[in-house]
Amino acid sequence: MxxxxxxxxxxFTFEIVAEDGRARVGRFHTPHxxxxxxxxxxxxxxxTVKALTPAQLGDLGVTLVLANTYHLYLRPGADVVAQxxxxxxxxxWPHPILTDSxxxxxxxxxxxxxxxxxxxxxxxxxxxxxxxxxPEKAVHIQEQLGADIIMALDECPPPYDRAYNExxxxxxxxxxxxxxxxxxxxxxxxxxxxxxxxxxxLREQSARFIASLGFPGHAIGGLSxxxxxxxxYAMLDVVTAVLPREKPxxxxxxxxxxxIVEAVRRGxxxxxxxxxxxxxxxxxxxxxxxxxxxxRRAEFARDPRPIDEHCTCYTCQNFSRAYLRHLIVAKEMxxxxxxxxxxxxxxxxxxxxxxxxxxEKRLDAWLAQWYARHRATSETNLAxx
Amino acid sequence: MxxxxxxxxxxFTFEIVAEDGRARVGRFHTPHxxxxxxxxxxxxxxxTVKALTPAQLGDLGVTLVLANTYHLYLRPGADVVAQxxxxxxxxxWPHPILTDSxxxxxxxxxxxxxxxxxxxxxxxxxxxxxxxxxPEKAVHIQEQLGADIIMALDECPPPYDRAYNExxxxxxxxxxxxxxxxxxxxxxxxxxxxxxxxxxxLREQSARFIASLGFPGHAIGGLSxxxxxxxxYAMLDVVTAVLPREKPxxxxxxxxxxxIVEAVRRGxxxxxxxxxxxxxxxxxxxxxxxxxxxxRRAEFARDPRPIDEHCTCYTCQNFSRAYLRHLIVAKEMxxxxxxxxxxxxxxxxxxxxxxxxxxEKRLDAWLAQWYARHRATSETNLAxx
Numbered sequence: 001m002x003x004x005x006x007x008x009x010x011x012f013t014f015e016i017v018a019e020d021g022r023a024r025v026g027r028f029h030t031p032h033x034x035x036x037x038x039x040x041x042x043x044x045x046x047x048t049v050k051a052l053t054p055a056q057l058g059d060l061g062v063t064l065v066l067a068n069t070y071h072l073y074l075r076p077g078a079d080v081v082a083q084x085x086x087x088x089x090x091x092x093w094p095h096p097i098l099t100d101s102x103x104x105x106x107x108x109x110x111x112x113x114x115x116x117x118x119x120x121x122x123x124x125x126x127x128x129x130x131x132x133x134x135p136e137k138a139v140h141i142q143e144q145l146g147a148d149i150i151m152a153l154d155e156c157p158p159p160y161d162r163a164y165n166e167x168x169x170x171x172x173x174x175x176x177x178x179x180x181x182x183x184x185x186x187x188x189x190x191x192x193x194x195x196x197x198x199x200x201x202l203r204e205q206s207a208r209f210i211a212s213l214g215f216p217g218h219a220i221g222g223l224s225x226x227x228x229x230x231x232x233y234a235m236l237d238v239v240t241a242v243l244p245r246e247k248p249x250x251x252x253x254x255x256x257x258x259x260i261v262e263a264v265r266r267g268x269x270x271x272x273x274x275x276x277x278x279x280x281x282x283x284x285x286x287x288x289x290x291x292x293x294x295x296r297r298a299e300f301a302r303d304p305r306p307i308d309e310h311c312t313c314y315t316c317q318n319f320s321r322a323y324l325r326h327l328i329v330a331k332e333m334x335x336x337x338x339x340x341x342x343x344x345x346x347x348x349x350x351x352x353x354x355x356x357x358x359x360e361k362r363l364d365a366w367l368a369q370w371y372a373r374h375r376a377t378s379e380t381n382l383a384x385x
Numbered sequence: 386m387x388x389x390x391x392x393x394x395x396x397f398t399f400e401i402v403a404e405d406g407r408a409r410v411g412r413f414h415t416p417h418x419x420x421x422x423x424x425x426x427x428x429x430x431x432x433t434v435k436a437l438t439p440a441q442l443g444d445l446g447v448t449l450v451l452a453n454t455y456h457l458y459l460r461p462g463a464d465v466v467a468q469x470x471x472x473x474x475x476x477x478w479p480h481p482i483l484t485d486s487x488x489x490x491x492x493x494x495x496x497x498x499x500x501x502x503x504x505x506x507x508x509x510x511x512x513x514x515x516x517x518x519x520p521e522k523a524v525h526i527q528e529q530l531g532a533d534i535i536m537a538l539d540e541c542p543p544p545y546d547r548a549y550n551e552x553x554x555x556x557x558x559x560x561x562x563x564x565x566x567x568x569x570x571x572x573x574x575x576x577x578x579x580x581x582x583x584x585x586x587l588r589e590q591s592a593r594f595i596a597s598l599g600f601p602g603h604a605i606g607g608l609s610x611x612x613x614x615x616x617x618y619a620m621l622d623v624v625t626a627v628l629p630r631e632k633p634x635x636x637x638x639x640x641x642x643x644x645i646v647e648a649v650r651r652g653x654x655x656x657x658x659x660x661x662x663x664x665x666x667x668x669x670x671x672x673x674x675x676x677x678x679x680x681r682r683a684e685f686a687r688d689p690r691p692i693d694e695h696c697t698c699y700t701c702q703n704f705s706r707a708y709l710r711h712l713i714v715a716k717e718m719x720x721x722x723x724x725x726x727x728x729x730x731x732x733x734x735x736x737x738x739x740x741x742x743x744x745e746k747r748l749d750a751w752l753a754q755w756y757a758r759h760r761a762t763s764e765t766n767l768a769x770x
Contacts, residue, residue: 047711051718055699056438076686076711083687084707092703301461302468314440318477322469326432326461333436333718 012189012216014248020363022240022267025355028217028248030096030148031187032088033063037248037269038354040260040347041066041098042277046075047091050277051336052344054092059314060341061348066098066272067091069141070105074124074131078144086146097147098272100252101138101179101193103154104221115155117171135175136182143185149250151219152179154193159227165197173209180213191250193221198231200238207242218243219250220268224259233262240267257290257350261370264354265363271351276343281336283328286343288350289373293321295339300325313345314338397574397601399633405748407625407652410740413602413633415481415533416572417473418448422633422654423739425645425732426451426483427662431460432476435662436721437729439477444699445726446733451483451657452476454526454536455490459509459516463529471531482532483657485637486523486564486578488539489606500540502556520563528570534635536604537564539578544612550582558594565598576635578606583616585623592627602633605653609639618647625652642675642735646755649739650748656736661728666721668713671728673735674758678706680724685710698730699723 011031018025026037041064042049042057049057049065057065067087072078084090087097103120106113110122119134135153142150153175155168176192183190192210196202210218220239223232236251243249248269254260255273263271276286283296285307293300293307306316307324315324315338327335357366396416403410411422426449427434427442434442434450442450452472457463469475472482488505491498495507504519520538527535538560540553561577568575577600581587595603605624608617621636628634633654639645640658648656661671668681670692678685678692691701692709700709700723712720742751 046715046717047708048717048719051722053441053699053719053722054703075715076707080687080707080711084689084705090705090708092708302465304469314438318439320469320475322461322465323432323475323477326465330431330460332431332433333721334433334438336718337436337438337722 011187014217014246016246018359018361020358020361021265023265023354023358023363024245024267024269025358026248026269028269030189032094032096032148035063035096035270036355038260038264038351039064039270040255040351041270041272042344042347043068043272043274044091044093045274046071047081047087049340049344050281051333051340052277054094056337056341057093057344058095060344061352062095062344064096064098064270064272065093066100067145067147068105069099069102069138069145070109072099072145073102073141074126078141082144082146088146096149098149098250099142099145099147099151101151101153102133102141103138104156104253106133107156115171117174119153135178139179139182139190143183143188146185147188149189149191149217150183152176152190152192152215154195154221156195156222156225157197159197159222159225159231161197162199165195165199165202169195169202169206173206176210176213176215180215189216191215191217191219193219193252194239194243195222196235197222198227198235200234203235203238204242207239211243215247217248217250217270219252221252223251224254229259229262232259233266236263236266236268255347257286257288257346258374260347260350261354261367264351264358265367271347273347276347277336277340280339280343283325283335283339285324285339286346287377288346289370289377291377295321295324296328297325307342311342311345312349313342315342315345396572399602399631401631403744403746405743405746406650408650408739408743408748409630409652409654410743411633411654413654415574417479417481417533420448420481420655421740423645423649423736424449424655425640425736426655426657427729427732428453428657428659429476429478430659431456432466432472434725434729435666436718436725437662439479441722441726442478442729443480445729446737447480447729449481449483449655449657450478451485452530452532453490454484454487454523454530455494457484457530458487458526459511463526467529467531473531481534483534483635484527484530484532484536486536486538487518487526488523489541489638491518492541500556502559504538520560521567524564524567524575528568528573531570532573534574534576534602535568537561537575537577537600539580539606541580541607541610542582544582544607544610544616546582547584550580550584550587554580554587554591558591561595561598561600565600574601576600576602576604578604578637579624579628580607581620582607583612583620585619588620588623589627592624596628600632602635603628604635604637606637608636609644614644614647617644618651621648621651621653640732642671642673642731643759645732645735646739646752649736649743650752656732658732661732662721662725665724665728668710668720668724670709670724671731672762673731674755674762676762680706680709681713682710692727696727696730697734698727700727700730
């Protein structure tokens with residue numbers, strides 16, 4: 001995050017400031033500041049990254065936060081957020097915000113859903129009330145919420161069902177065009193989403209079509225939803241080869257260190273995931289080189305060490321595994337806060353290291369070192385996946 | 386909190402730096418810094434002030450935190466805390482800490498208790514295990530925990546039962562003497578506790594006896610436990626008239642703005658209470674001049690104002706009532722954090738204002754103004770008690 005210097009580029013300009021192989025470091029200009037990419041965005045489902053204040057997120061070096069349209073539409077309502085001055089003001093986050101289209105939650109959370117080419121009808125998981133989401137409605141709600149980056153409504157089918165993926169892809173492409181037409185706010189960047197399951201030809205077709213529509217950025221959806229890592233990386237290879245170099249690429253819902261590393265080396269710029277905060281609430285610490293520590297385990301009851309002796313986060317600088325385990329066992333809220341601070345730091349710091357390695361054109365060496373430690377971590381049985 | 390200047394006074398010296406009527410401003414020297422009194426201590430029951438990091442407490446100007454011996458003895462165990470370097474290191478709180486004796490929780494929380502002159506046998510509320518607490522054991526546990534200020538074991542009977550209060554007072558006095566004999570650590574101040582229910586003669590007798598034992602400070606227990614405010618203030622009048630001027634006076638478990646104001650004007654120096662953090666977790670904001678706002682109420686759903694437009698806390702500087710209500714209704718952890726920040730700020734700021742008014746010898750004028758606003762707050766029906 002830094003202010004533009006001389007003549008500021010217009011909003012949503014994406015400058016590529018360094019490249020190393022397919023990986024790149026970029027600067028994405030938004031109305032709420034410049035995002036340095038690769039960037040990891042923690043998820044603030046209900047307009048709050050669970051258990052953390054905006055001040056704590058800022059201290060962590062977080063620059064982008066994701067909020068969920070489905071949740072905010074149902075509660076407190078997009079009109080309430082708009083009346084309160086939009087999401088930035090509502091949740092006191094002065095930096096860039098990204099909202100999803102709401103589609104993913106409709107498909108995964110809603111009590112009932114009925115999809116057709118026009119849109120999707122669903123029942124709220126909160127009170128059973130009936131709602132209708134169309135591409136136009138998804139854009140309108142996101143315009144009310146007021147994030148810097150918003151998403152076209154898409155359909156995310158199970159990754160291995162060829163027929164379903166073909167049908168969903170047709171709909172996703174139709175909806176992408178309608179979303180673009182519906183979008184009116186000039187201070188928001190609308191991203192189109194590439195789908196296609198684990199099928200290289202569908203992925204390539206989708207990337208070509210979505211890229212042809214002229215979005216200011218492109219998202220890759222429908223990955224990390226049950227396919228293997230090899231399949232995910234193969235799809236990234238296909239898609240990043242097609243998507244234009246000069247626009248940011250956002251891999252939705254991805255957040256393990258391994259997956260971020262592998263996606264960045266393939267030219268992906270943006271990530272979001274609930275993983276660091278969700279694991280935190282379950283007492284699991286993410287480790288920088290992959291793997292996890294389950295701090296609920298009795299072996300940590302008298303362990304005076306921090307989660308990671310090399311970690312510079314507030315949690316590792318101040319608290320022992322013994323204290324964190326005590327908080328977890330005693331069901332204290334501070335456990336989620338301190339574990340979230342550590343886990344988000346791991347991913348934010350990872351993207352910082354990746355940016356630096358790319359800038360210095362030593363990504364291969366960095367990767368070799370990272371994987372050496374990754375293997376060592378696994379072998380010493382520190383990990384508890 | 387400030388470092389001693391020239392020749393530092395020895396630990397647990399209490400300097401009275403200003404007086405106005407019976408009220409005073411003091412500096413209580415502890416191994417972890419100087420406490421400026423009157424001081425309010427939030428409660429960190431299980432070695433954490435719920436929903437707040439030590440950094441947030443520091444930002445709030447908190448200088449003293451209370452932790453509960455009963456809870457920490459049962460979980461994680463006083464030996465674990467000792468092995469981890471004591472409470473300050475365990476919970477990463479570098480400033481003064483106070484522990485209670487554990488008695489109050491034994492009487493209020495334990496599943497079974499059986500009291501005799503030697504001590505009390507009880508069953509853990511966590512797992513039903515059988516434990517024995519004596520004055521010597523309470524001191525020993527608190528020496529393991531390592532707080533700066535520790536408490537003699539006492540018995541806190543129902544306030545109106547004369548016979549029970551006489552019996553409990555005899556035991557409390559016996560235990561105060563045994564606690565003093567058992568205490569070995571020179572870097573801890575052991576306070577004796579005055580009891581006596583709502584009976585002026587018992588309170589006077591207790592204050593005289595406890596004061597005669599030579600404790601470095603005196604606590605007033607058994608108030609704010611069901612008696613009326615008039616009775617509480619009358620007991621404070623009796624007790625503060627007897628307790629020596631030159632030692633700090635600690636009113637246990639008291640934490641409404643009104644009660645703090647009334648106790649400070651009677652010469653009380655220290656307070657602790659779960660009220661600000663407990664109310665916060667229930668969605669209630671404390672107001673500076675008394676009264677509360679229940680932010681769960683629907684009337685706040687679109688209220689763009691902060692809790693208190695004159696409040697300088699992080700919560701009021703950044704968040705609307707509408708946002709706080711949303712967090713409360715959505716059961717987000719951030720609600721407890723933001724509400725706790727506000728409520729603790731109210732009490733910490735109140736003690737700061739009281740210290741300033743006493744220093745400037747204008748406490749009467751300050752009180753007149755505070756009560757004028759207190760009445761106005763009640764009359765405008767802002768309060769929701």
